[in-house]
Amino acid sequence: MKKKTVAFVLLACLFFTAAFAEDGYRLWLRYDRIPNGQMLAAYRSRIGSVAVLGQSPTLSVAGDELVKGLSGLLGIRQTTGATIGEHSIVIGTIAAPAIGGTGIETRGLGEEGFLIAFRKIAGKQCLIITGNTDKGVLYGSFYFLQQLQQQKNFASIPVASSPKLQLRVLNHWDNMNRSVERGYAGFSLWKWHLLPGYIDQRYIDYARANASIGINGTVVNNVNANALMLTKEYLVKVKALADVFRPYGIRLYLSAKFSAPIEIGRLKTADPLDPEVRDWWKKKIDEIYSYVPDFGGLLVKANSEGQPGPQNYRRTHADGANMLAEALAPHNGIVMWRAFVYSNEVPVDRTKQSYNEFKPFDGQFRNNVLVQVKNGPLDFQPREPFHPLFGAMPKTPLMMEFQLTQEYLGQGTQLVYEAPLMKEVLDADTYAYGKGSTVARVIDGSADRHTLTGIAGVSNIGDDRNWCGHPFAQANWYAYGKLAWDHNRSSEQIADEWIRMTFSNDPSFVGPVKQMMLSSRETMVHYMTPVGLHHIMGDGHHYGPSPWSDKLGRADWNPVYYHKADSLGLGFARNSKGTNALEQYAPEVRKIYEDLSDCPEEYLLWFHHVGWNYRMRSGRTLWNELCFRYYQGVEEVRAMQQLWNQTKSQVDEERFNHVRMLLSVQEKEAVWWRNACLLYFATFSKKPIPTDYAQPEHTLDYYKSLRFQFVPGNGNNGN
Incomplete structure (x- = not known):
């Protein structure tokens, strides 16, 4: 072989390797050849060409996704067209005569549900993916590909599915300078300086990923908003993004700054009852819709952490939300008005303030307002x-707000699978309408018969090559989408399918890694905030432990406000003998937590100030239980390290080493948390760490001296 030919072949091999490196970019959308020969043969025998019935951008991307997925998974060239052959995959809405004529029923699927079924069309056996709208067809197409990725057989077909929640939205806390508040995966995806002329491929792949898990909305800018986002200069850029997202069923929303009429409108006030202000917002919203006809609406953070709002003018949250809702209503737009409000000037337990501010206005919001x-x-x-x-x-x-980005859960270094956290909240019983009135039933409208429903997840996405920084952080994006679609799904089921699509279908890999994921949140609680401790993170940046902090500008930003350690004990009394925060819950809930002896121990220090010698259910004193939990958490991280190391032969080298190194960081940080917290709390308990535990390597003064000047995501005042 000639030298030039050899060089070309080597270069081609290098390019091929680089192009298909397992760097995490493909997320769970990995359409690699199915290695199971028997399963591959079974699929090939029952799957033919893709027939797209109808013309629309959404049907087009659904067809393209099927071709891409089937070509990769089955290793045979696929094409799209309108010709139906034997074993064709036929996609289209129920309005397509060939599909409607099969007798398939879609009336219960709503606007976004899908149905997958085998039927004969003109004597040919076909697999039909349909719904009442193009979006349903798109979601069904992704679902079908995911079944193939997981090497599932066709026993579950026919299958019908529709979302439990109407709005399934990602909130990006992205700033216009491309920094991301509480972001730990690089800079913002949105390259505002290049829009609208340059459309990054990432925007398209972002839309694909969201559509694949049923997310149908995105707020592209920070809730600590910059009013310039509503100017013409940026609305043309917003339009370009909306045009990319639209075929994937995703509506674009914006965070609005309440003082925008002053900052960019040159008015003297932003009073929501001022006619001139109301007229300004009407014209501004009309302008937004002239650029983005399917604009979803506005997200607003008002009168919270220094943000302006209606209370600046002695108006109410309802006054502010309704002003914007009135302007959005003719366009079928909505307002998502955040309930995250608290004031250092209000001498009441911070956890009670949001309820106190919003409960009195129940029923006073317009019907296109969601309180988030x-x-x-x-x-x-x-x-x-x-x-x-x-x-x-x-x-x-009410609209649920979860935080996918791990501001208080280890930020970018910790493996913490959040589905158990989300399920814990969604499955919690409010008893508002009797037993079974879960939080999930409140937000999906079934408890109160609301037709406008929604859920929001604060994004953990950045421009890191693998999107989320930590390879396992992708699972939280995925899990959020799946639970937003159907909150009845289990954490275990979601983890299982994510592992299979993102890494491997090998049972010897899936089982142990799934167990690691499922226990990871509880592990993190053990070494950070066991037995109901909370908000003892570092000042401002919330990175690492800082239970001693007491010099921040306002009392309720200081960890000492929350743990209330003293010579007698530890914890924040929120029962009837304390701040009585429990009065805000139904009697059945209050009964669960009111008495110290009955309170579930995972919330013990949330609701009670507990003596150091209090006897826990384990038989240990509170102090010894704290020591046990903190040390247990560290050992559990070490067990995670050992488990992951055993997967080396089953994972690509790049992602294996990425996770391995981050688990090493996590182990060191778990030790840091354990030592710093126990040494600090020991100054109050006057008790030593038991001698059968490894003793801290450093003094408390050492841990107090640590400083972190440039922690990622530490921008603005908070969220």
Whole structure:
């Protein structure tokens, strides 16, 4: 072989390897050849060409996705067309005569549901993917490919599915300078300086990934909004993104700054009852729709952490939300008004303030307003009880807000699978309408008969090559989408399918890694905030432990406000003998947590100030239980390391080493958390760490001296 030919072949091999490197970019959309020969043969015998019945951008991308997926998975060239052959995959809405004529029933599927079934068309056996709209067909196409990726047989067909929630939205806390508040995966996806002329391929792949898990909306800018986003200069850029997202069933939303009429409208006030202000918003919203006809609406953070709002003018949250809702209503737009409000000037337990501010306005919001409520009453902690507003505002649709980005869950270094956290909240019983009134039933409208329903997830996506920084953080994006579609899914089921599509279908890999994922959240709680501790993270950046912090500008930003350690004990008394935050819950819920002896121990220090010698159910004192939990958490991380190391032969080298190194970081940080917290709390308990545990290598003063100046995601004031 000639030298030039050899060089060309080597170069081609290098290019091929680089092009298909397992760097995580493909997420769970990996359409590699199915290695199971028997399964591959079974699929090939029953799957033919793709027939697309109808013409629309959404049907076109559905057909293209099927061709791409089937070509990769089955290793045979696929094409799309309108010709139906034997074993064709036929996609189209029920309005297509060839599909409607088969007798398939789609009346119960709504606008986004799908049906997959085998039927004969003109004497030919076909697999039909259909729905009442093109979006349903798209979701069904992705679902079908996911079944093939997991090497499932066709026993589950026919299958019908429709979403439990109407709005399934990602909130991006992305700033216009491309920094991401509470973002740990690089810069923002949105290259505003290049829009609208340059459309990054990532925008398309982002839309594909969201559509594949049923997400149908995205808020592209930070809730701590910049009013410039509503100017013409940026609306043309917003239009370009909306045009990319539209074929994938995704509507674009914007965060709005309440003071925009002053900042970009040159008005002297932003008073929501001022006629001139109301007229300004009407014209601005009309302008937005002139660029984006299917614009979803506005997300608003008002009168929270320094953000302006209606209370600046002695107006109410309802006044502010309704002003915007009135302007959006003619366009079928909605307002997502955040309930995350608290004030240092209000001398009441911070966890009670949101309820106190919003409960009185139940029934006063327009019918196109959703009040967006965080999953817990504080702030996305590793574990919180469900927010008391769920079940307390029957006349107002409430929208769940989860945080996928791990602000308080180890940020970019920790493997923490969040589905168990989400399920814990969704399955919690509010008892608002009797037993079985779960949080999930409140937000899906079935408890209060609301027709406008929704859920929001604060995005963990950035421009890192693998999208989410930590390879396993992708699972939280995936799990959120799947639970937003159907909150009845289990954490185990979602983890199983994510592992199979993202890594491998090998049972010897899936089983252990799934167990690692399922236990990871509880492991993190053990070494960070066991037995109901909360908000003892570092100042501002929330990275690492800082239970001693007491010098921040406001009391309720300081960890000492929450743990209340003293010589007598530890914990925040929120029962009737304390702040009585429990009064905001139904009597049945109050009964669960009111008495110290009955309170579930995972929430013990959330609701009670407990003596150091209090005897826990394990037989250990509170102090010894804290030591046990903190040390247990570290050992569990080490077990995760050992398990992952055993998968080396089953995982590509790049992702194996990425996770291996991050688990090493996680182990060191777990030790840091354990040592810093126990040394600090020991100054109050006056008790030593038992001698049968490895003793801390450093002093408390050492841990207090640590400083972190440039922690990623530490922007603005908070969210």
